[in-house]
Amino acid sequence: MLTVGLQSGESIKWAEALQSEQILCQILWIAENTLNLQLLEKCVGLILAILESQQNVLDDLLPPMMKLGLASILINLLTFEISKLKNDRIPERYPILDLILRAIEGLSVIDEHSQEICSNKELFHLVCDLVKFPDKVEVGNCCVTAAVLIANILSDVADYWRLLGGLLDIFPFASDDLEARNAVWNVLARILVRIHETEMNSSSLCHFVSVLVRRIDLIEDELLNQQCVDSSPGSTTDARNTSVSFSFSYLGLLFTILRPPRDGKN
Structure with a gap:
């Protein structure tokens, strides 16, 4: 419901309901710690919806989320999902991997916060590993997003x-x-x-x-x-x-x- 609300014409009102640091902290904590795949997918989907929202919503929600460690949480989630991909090949996790990549890619093009993403060596290695993944049929969309993310990283001169x-x-x-x-x-x-x-x-x-x-x-x-x-x-x-x-x-x-x-x- 929150994700749909942020994608609607009433997104600013929904953003106001999420502005509490306690609520944002709970969302990020659940994303980082839950073992429930459906709940994880919903949490990352909500984060992605925030990143894809209009500028007013971003201005209200993104700075406090970054202070709470959003970038490192997303990279930690990506690390875990790619390790699962290499070892277990669980199809139910592929949509989650794609959402995480899309969220990181979205963050990489936001001027005020792109450097934290584009300067992360661990992230660069992770997405390069994904692009080199042999069975691309299984994770084709993920590889496309990873390629876009690599391009964003390389387009950052500081990096x-x-x-x-x-x-x-x-x-x-x-x-x-x-x-x-x-x-x-x-x-x-x-x-x-x-x-x-x-x-x-x-x-x-x-x-x-x-x-x-x-x-x-x-x-x-x-x-x-x-x-x-x-x-x-x-x-x-x-x-x-x-x-x-x-x-x-x-x-x-x-x-x-x-x-x-x-x-x-x-």
């Missing part, structure tokens, strides 16, 4: 620095896995091109330079390693193209950042 740094830090752990290293090169190239196409203010520029400078030795070592791989007899065209793509993106970005300003402009 690029964390993602870029995290990817660079993978190289030492993938020294013996050529396929993994090539995959990392490929993703890095895409991210660097995306950053290059993004207008950056001075703060963002400092973040970007800081990420690269802190890992300059690692980058240099890996560039040299990749050159050796590309020149070896068994190297493939794909690996070489990936390396060249990243190298040009990387060098082009450094040139753009480090070249002196023209005409005396700052």
Whole structure:
């Protein structure tokens, strides 16, 4: 009934009935702790209805819910559902997984709160795992929502620095896995091109330079390693193209950042 009310023309009145911190706390507590699948589905559905409501409802209900830990609760629920998906394959849980993903995706596009979602590394790993799930027929809608969520995360410029740094830090752990290293090169190239196409203010520029400078030795070592791989007899065209793509993106970005300003402009 609450969900229907929030989706009706009387949504503001229904939101007023939910404004009490005690009521919101109870809703979130039930969502996080209930073992009843129907009750869990209704609670997450209510959260989603709030996130999809008109702006006045969001302004009234979302800030206190965020203070009560909405983002972490949703991510914890997602963690649990994906673990269930990997181990038990319970079809009755698939609609709940979809609702949780839709709620997180909805939160990821709300400016005031998107950073808490987009900067969460655990969430990024979870949705990537879901996208790589082999039996997509069972959870097709969930995978689509996960893909949209990944796109939202990658569209958040602030998250690029964390993602870029995290990817660079993978190289030492993938020294013996050529396929993994090539995959990392490929993703890095895409991210660097995306950053290059993004207008950056001075703060963002400092973040970007800081990420690269802190890992300059690692980058240099890996560039040299990749050159050796590309020149070896068994190297493939794909690996070489990936390396060249990243190298040009990387060098082009450094040139753009480090070249002196023209005409005396700052």
